[in-house]
Amino acid sequence: MQDEPTPPELTKSVSDFLRNDIAPLISGHQAFKLRVAINMLDLVTRQLTLEEGSDAAEVTRLRALLGTDGSVTELNRVLSERIAKGEVDLATPGLAEHLWQTTMDKLAIDQPNYASYKRELSRDG
Amino acid sequence: MIEAELSRSVVRWCPGATGATDAAKLSGGASQETWRFDIVHPEGPIGAILRRAPKGYGAAPTRAAGPAAEARLMQLAYEAGVPSPRVMHVLVPEDDLGTGFIMQRIEGETIARKILRDDEFAAARPLLARQIGEVLAGLHGLPLSKLPELRHMTATKEIAEFERDYRSLEWPKPVFELALRWLRENDPGPSPEETLVHGDFRNGNLIIGSDGIRAVLDWELAHLGDPMEDLGWVCVNSWRFGEIDKPVGGFGSREEMFAGYEAAGRKVVPSRVKFWEVMGTLRWGIMCGGMMQRFREGPDHSMERAMIGRRVSETEIDLLRLLAPRGS
Numbered sequence: 001m002q003d004e005p006t007p008p009e010l011t012k013s014v015s016d017f018l019r020n021d022i023a024p025l026i027s028g029h030q031a032f033k034l035r036v037a038i039n040m041l042d043l044v045t046r047q048l049t050l051e052e053g054s055d056a057a058e059v060t061r062l063r064a065l066l067g068t069d070g071s072v073t074e075l076n077r078v079l080s081e082r083i084a085k086g087e088v089d090l091a092t093p094g095l096a097e098h099l100w101q102t103t104m105d106k107l108a109i110d111q112p113n114y115a116s117y118k119r120e121l122s123r124d125g
Numbered sequence: 126m127i128e129a130e131l132s133r134s135v136v137r138w139c140p141g142a143t144g145a146t147d148a149a150k151l152s153g154g155a156s157q158e159t160w161r162f163d164i165v166h167p168e169g170p171i172g173a174i175l176r177r178a179p180k181g182y183g184a185a186p187t188r189a190a191g192p193a194a195e196a197r198l199m200q201l202a203y204e205a206g207v208p209s210p211r212v213m214h215v216l217v218p219e220d221d222l223g224t225g226f227i228m229q230r231i232e233g234e235t236i237a238r239k240i241l242r243d244d245e246f247a248a249a250r251p252l253l254a255r256q257i258g259e260v261l262a263g264l265h266g267l268p269l270s271k272l273p274e275l276r277h278m279t280a281t282k283e284i285a286e287f288e289r290d291y292r293s294l295e296w297p298k299p300v301f302e303l304a305l306r307w308l309r310e311n312d313p314g315p316s317p318e319e320t321l322v323h324g325d326f327r328n329g330n331l332i333i334g335s336d337g338i339r340a341v342l343d344w345e346l347a348h349l350g351d352p353m354e355d356l357g358w359v360c361v362n363s364w365r366f367g368e369i370d371k372p373v374g375g376f377g378s379r380e381e382m383f384a385g386y387e388a389a390g391r392k393v394v395p396s397r398v399k400f401w402e403v404m405g406t407l408r409w410g411i412m413c414g415g416m417m418q419r420f421r422e423g424p425d426h427s428m429e430r431a432m433i434g435r436r437v438s439e440t441e442i443d444l445l446r447l448l449a450p451r452g453s
Contacts, residue, residue, distance in 0.1 A: 036428045043435060076297040083302035090303070096449045099300055103445055106438040115367045116442045123451060 008048040015041040046109045054105035061098045127160065127222075131175065134220040134227075135164050139213070142166050145173075157345070161230060172232075177216060177225025188346060192216075194273040195344045196226035198321070201271055207263040208332075208340050231340045233332035237366045240333045241375045249337045254377025256338050257326075257359060258385025264341070265320040265352040265391060272321055278350040279315050283404060284308050287411055294414045300441040304407045307448055313397050316351035324348055326355045327364040328374035353394055356382065357401025362443040363409050403447050410440030 005013075018038050026034060055072050062075035065088075070078065082088040090096055104124075107117040131145035148162040151174075158177055163170040178192060190198070193215060202209035210228040240246050288305055291298070324346030332340040358364075360372040360379065368375030373382045383393045417434025419425050 033428065036432060040428055040432060043432075073297070076299060079299045080297040080302045083299055083306060086306065089306065090449055099303070099449065100445060100451065103300060103438060103441045107442055110435045110438045114439050114442070115365075115369045116362060116439070116446060119369065120442065120446075120451070 006048075008045045011041050011045045011048065015045065043109060046112070050105070050109055054102075054108075058102050058105070061094070061101065065092075065094050065098055128162070130220065130222050131162055132165075134214070134216075134222065135173075137219075139164055139166070139171070141168070142171075146170075148175075172230030173213065174210065174228050174230045175222070175225065176228070177223045188276075190273070190275055190345055190347045192225040192345075194275065194347070196228075197273045198267075198344045198347055199228065201267050202264060202341065205263060205267055207260060207267070208338050210340050210342075231332050233334040233339045235329060235332055235342070237328040237364070237375070240328065241366055241368055245335055246333060249333060249335055250376055252337050253333070254371070254373040254379075254381035255385035257373055257376070258356075258382040258387075259389050260338055260341060261323075261326065261352075261355050261359075261382075262386045262389030262391040264323055264326075265355070266389075267321050269319075269321070269349075272349075275321070276348045277319070278322070278348045278354075280308075280312050280351065280400065280404070281314075284312065287404075287407060290411050290415065294411075294418060296414060298437075298441070300444055301407060301410065303448060304403060304444045308400070308404055308407070311400055311403075313351075313394075313400055316353070316397070318352065319349050320352045322348050322350045322352060322354050324355075325358070327359050327361070328366065328376070329364065351397060351401070352391070353397035354401045354404075356386070356393065356398045357403075358405040358408075360398070360402045361405040361409060362446075363406070363439065399447075403444070406440050406443050406447065410437050410444070413437045413440065 015038055018034060018041070023031065023034055023038070059072050059075060062072070062079060063069055066075060066078055066082070068075070068078060079088065088095055100120075104117070104120065107114055111117065128145050128148045131148060135142040135145050142164050144165040145162050146165055148160055151159045151161055158175075160175040160177075162173055162175065164173050176192065176195070196212045196215050199209045200212040203211050210231050212226055212228045214227040216222050216225050216227070234240050234243075234246070241250070284305065291301055291305070323341065323344060325343050326341065330341070330343045331338055332342065359374055359382070362369060362372075365371060365375040371377050372379050379395070379398070383395070386393055413433050413436045416430050417437075420427070420430040420434055
C-alpha cells in the first residue's frame with residue numbers, strides 16, 4: 001500500500017501551481033502550450049479519480065450484454081466483433097443504453113466542457 | 126533566408142517588383158508550409174502567400190491533390206467568381222523553393238472561435254449559412270472539362286478506406302463499428318451527378334470578413350464525387366465549435382444553406398447530406414485516432430497531438446446523437 005497524498009491529489013497540486021503562479025508570467029506560444037499542459041494534467045486527474053468506477057460498471061454491463069467474461073479491453077473487442085458481424089445491433093436490448101453510458105463516462109474524463117456532452121448531461125437531469 | 130529565394134522569384138514574374146520582405150511562417154506540417162510575405166513594388170507593397178511542400182517532400186500523401194492541382198483549382202474558382210485568392214505564380218525549379226504556388230493575400234479571419242464570438246463578425250454571422258450554400262453551388266458548378274487530374278471517390282470506396290484506417294489502429298470501438306454498419310446499410314450508391322468536391326470545406330478553412338466569406342482555402346483534398354459530401358462535412362458537429370444548434374459551421378440552419386444552394390440553380394438531396402454528415406463525423410474520429418498513433422510512434426511527440434487523440438470520444442457522442450438519439 002502506497003502512502004498519501006494520492007496520485008490525483010498530486011497532479012491537481014501541480015496543475016493548480018501552473019495555472020495560478022506560472023500562467024500569469026508568460027505569453028504567446030508558450031502560454032498556449034502551457035494551457036494545453038494544464039488541460040492534460042486535469043484530464044489525468046479526472047481519469048485517476050473516475051476510471052476505476054466507470055470501468056467496473058462497464059465490465060458489469062458488458063458481461064450481461066455478451067454473456068461472457070474478460071477484461072474491459074477483451075470485452076470491448078468481443079462487442080466490436082459482434083457489431084461488425086451484425087449479431088448485435090441497436091435493436092438488441094441494452095446495447096444503446098450501454099453505448100450511451102460508456103460514452104458519457106468517457107466524456108466526463110476527456111472533455112467535460114464539450115457542448116454535446118453538456119446537453120446530454122442536462123437530459124439526464 | 127527564404128526572402129532571398131522569394132526576391133529572386135518575384136522579380137522574374139511580377140512586373141515592377143524589386144524584391145520580397147517580411148516573410149513569416151504561418152503554419153507548417155511535415156509536407157505543407159504556408160508563409161506570408163510582401164512583394165516590394167514601386168506602387169506599394171503587395172500582400173502575398175506562399176504555399177509549398179519544401180524540397181525533399183515532393184511526394185504528396187495519397188489523398189492530396191498536390192500543389193499544382195490545388196493552384197489550378199483556386200485559379201478556376203477565382204475566375205468563376207467563387208471567393209478564392211488569385212494565384213500569382215506556380216513554382217518552377219528555378220525558384221528553388223520546392224513545389225507549390227504563390228497567391229494574393231486576403232485579409233480576414235480563419236479562426237473559427239473568433240468568427241463565432243467576436244463582435245466584428247456579428248453582422249456577417251446570420252448570412253453565412255446561406256452564403257456557404259451559394260459558394261458551394263458555384264464550386265460544384267466548375268466545368269469538369271477544365272479541372273486538373275483528380276481522384277474519383279464514391280461513398281462505397283470511402284467507407285472501405287475508413288474501415289481499413291480504423292482496423293489498422295487495432296483499437297476496438299463499438300461506436301465506430303456501429304457507424305461503419307450504418308454507413309454500409311445506408312450507402313446511397315454512386316451520385317447521380319459527379320462534380321468537383323472541395324473535400325475540406327468547413328469553418329476554419331474559410332477567410333471571413335465583416336462582409337462574409339472572402340475566400341475558400343485548403344483545396345488539397347479536392348476530388349471528384351458526390352457534391353452532397355461538402356454539404357454534409359460542413360455540418361459535422363466538430364466544426365460548430367460549441368454552437369451545436371446551428372448545424373452549418375455554427376452559423377445557421379441546414380435550410381438556409383439548402384436555400385442558398387438551390388437559389389444558385391443546384392439541387393439538394395437531404396438524405397445524402399445526412400449520410401455524409403455521419404461519414405464525416407466518423408472520418409474526424411478516425412483522424413483523431415491517427416493523431417494518437419503519430420504521437421505514440423513519432424515523429425510528432427507534442428502535447429497538442431496527444432490531446433487531439435483524446436477527442437475521439439467527442440465524435441463517439443456525436444455519432445450516437447445521430448444514430449441512436451435519446452428520448453427526443
